Amino acid sequence: MENALPALRLLVDGLERFEPLTVDAREAIFQTDCVIRSYAAGRYVLRENDRADFIGVAVDGFAYSHKQTNSGSRQILSVIMPGSTLVPENIFLSRLDCSVQTLTAFEVGLIPRKALRDLTMSFPEIATSFGTMLALDAAIFKEWMLNIGRRDARERVGHLLCEMAVRLSKSRSPTDLSFNLLMTQEQIGDSVGLTAAHVNRAMKALYSEGYLIKEKTLLKFPQWEKLCVMTEFNPEYLSYS
Amino acid sequence: MENALPALRLLVDGLERFEPLTVDAREAIFQTDCVIRSYAAGRYVLRENDRADFIGVAVDGFAYSHKQTNSGSRQILSVIMPGSTLVPENIFLSRLDCSVQTLTAFEVGLIPRKALRDLTMSFPEIATSFGTMLALDAAIFKEWMLNIGRRDARERVGHLLCEMAVRLSKSRSPTDLSFNLLMTQEQIGDSVGLTAAHVNRAMKALYSEGYLIKEKTLLKFPQWEKLCVMTEFNPEYLSYS
DNA sequence: CGGTGCCTTGAGTGCGCTCAATTAAAGTGG
């Protein structure tokens, strides 16, 4: 498998975000089975209620997890970017509580869940690292609940865009916060509990107030600080120490 | 400390919800320092941004975790009931990403975070159990996001009440789903992203449609199944296997 | 028996929704 090693390296990097693993633990992860699978944009990678037999690590491309209402309206729960573990909760639970769908062409490394479970039992540091990963994800969930439940449209959309900018910048220069916005306005709406039409109006306002500039798909933040104040975005929750 | 042992027992029960701990692990937890602290209704137990030096286990009474907007509006993130670990994320993170405030008179067992961290490193099963606990909490967060973002007022309130009924029944008879509703309508509103006034109207509708009956604080569900259908409540997410 | 907190209700407003039409952009195949 061509990309199996990079996938495992991404997983290890993710786990070591706060505390380095021991050499043995790292080695054990690299010995793990890992199959690469590719998806076109818009495809399902995981489906709610399926059994969690594999844990995915995003190697390339973007995706999102979501839940749906019977009437068909959708709530996006998280945005998955390269290096993200897909629904890390499923290391500990055997059934999926949400679906994952691709946003772009997407490549995942799939690791058998059982293998990872066994590793958590042999290496407490690995279990703890996964715990930290879950806790960080939960911090984002909480911020999203506040965002969806208690902010108005402009603030919601702005806040989401700030979060994505910071999350994407971790892998790049921390001063240039521009990024390629790959979500449609409908998907943005599904992330923040709004309609596509209203996301459009909110973004129009953000453009005209000078908070955002868009060139093709590249989104720039000419007044980053001011936007953070307006949307009450404080990046700390993305990396609680 | 009078109630230290019951508090630790509750913690062990919580951790063993899916998989039994080994005797050694259980024993190690019981050896842990645990201080009981009591709070009156309406008091803060934990404050956002404080350092997480202790992990709390709810022994008696109810509380909730929340985040606030600068303008003062509040989003409740979770309802804490006897046996709940207060913000289990904080075993893995050293800073609090939300506050905890009591709903009623409240008693917690406080365990030094460092002691629990050390246990997770000595007993991988404990780390894994905490991971499962986080994953179960995350499943509730996700359902709440869907609830807040994509359902109307009546469904939101009904869904929350169904969830509370089931969560409370775990410790009692699973057929009698009635329970003492201790949240004010304002707090319900802060849980589901509505105003107190509108929660009132939604509940009025639920009463008049025969979905709910309230005697004093006791809330009954005369048409449980129908209410579950209406609110799309499916208790599976509370105990994903 | 007055106080205090919560519930209840009304009137009026507005934010975000719905639905539909139009424009723009991105693919796609010849």
Next chain:
DNA sequence: CCACTTTAATTGAGCGCACTCAAGGCACCG
């Protein structure tokens, strides 16, 4: 490279759900 198709963005008109603000009722508590 251009017609054709598809998908996304944009905008308007009108509606309605939930909000705001305020008043009144009720229950519990000292």
